[in-house]
Amino acid sequence: MLKALITDIDGTITGPDRRIHTGAIETIRSLVDDGVEVVLASGNASCLMDALCKMIGTKGTFIAENGGVYRIGFTGTPRIIGGQKAVRIALDAIQAHFSRKGVELNLYSPTYRFADLAFARTVAVEEVREVIRDHPVQVIDTGFAIHLQTPGISKGTTLVMLAEALGLKPEDFLAIGDSVNDTRMIQVAGIGIAVANAHPDTKAAADYVTKEPYGNGFVEGVKKYSSYFRAR
Numbered sequence: 001m002l003k004a005l006i007t008d009i010d011g012t013i014t015g016p017d018r019r020i021h022t023g024a025i026e027t028i029r030s031l032v033d034d035g036v037e038v039v040l041a042s043g044n045a046s047c048l049m050d051a052l053c054k055m056i057g058t059k060g061t062f063i064a065e066n067g068g069v070y071r072i073g074f075t076g077t078p079r080i081i082g083g084q085k086a087v088r089i090a091l092d093a094i095q096a097h098f099s100r101k102g103v104e105l106n107l108y109s110p111t112y113r114f115a116d117l118a119f120a121r122t123v124a125v126e127e128v129r130e131v132i133r134d135h136p137v138q139v140i141d142t143g144f145a146i147h148l149q150t151p152g153i154s155k156g157t158t159l160v161m162l163a164e165a166l167g168l169k170p171e172d173f174l175a176i177g178d179s180v181n182d183t184r185m186i187q188v189a190g191i192g193i194a195v196a197n198a199h200p201d202t203k204a205a206a207d208y209v210t211k212e213p214y215g216n217g218f219v220e221g222v223k224k225y226s227s228y229f230r231a232r
């Protein structure tokens with residue numbers, strides 16, 4: 001019934017401190033060794049996703065920038081979904097607003113981002129939304145960073161494209177995540193799991209909410225549905 005797993009990174013296979021859970025790594029490696037397609041999906045930049053694929057030991061397929069970029073395997077050409085022009089204009093407006101208040105944004109990997117832009121949660125996300133309310137840009141607070149992105153793009157919408165590129169259907173996936181940037185992915189997948197520390201909206205969209213938080217929740221959730229991979 002399930003042929004693939006797509007998993008969020010921060011807050012799902014990591015703790016709140018972003019340290020990766022070693023049990024989650026072992027669980028992913030077991031799935032890969034059993035021939036299950038494992039896709040890493042994150043708001044993080046592509047270069048980090050490439051490294052995570054290599055170091056965890058998947059086959060290299062990832063979604064980065066909350067769906068703004070995806071790549072099939074280690075040799076695929078990264079595909080950029082949506083443009084960054086409006087996002088850059090919005091960021092300029094936000095930086096100007098906070099600079100007038102003596103506050104500088106801490107940008108996350110701006111040189112290595114091609115679709116969205118992200119910065120530390122050192123400013124109020126509602127103030128960010130107010131500053132760019134007239135811009136065609138969505139503001140996403142993942143609990144780990146604030147992202148500016150083209151409206152309509154998410155890990156879920158990009159999962160649909162990526163599944164087709166893999167010769168799969170979104171229903172073939174088990175999806176697991178912790179935050180609002182995972183909600184759409186959890187909805188379109190065949191089975192969606194939210195870890196115990198997940199955002200209430202993400203839990204509401206899930207088929208199952210784990211009892212354990214963070215990496216222990218990932219291990220619990222995958223274990224609960226492991227027989228669905230063998231029923232292929």
Ligand SMILES: O=C(O)COP(=O)(O)O
Nearest residue numbers: 009010042043044142145
């Ligand atoms: O990049 C972020 O803000 C959070 O990353 P995640 O999507 O892997 O949780």
Ligand SMILES: [Mg+2]
Nearest residue numbers: 008010011178
């Ligand atoms: Mg997360």
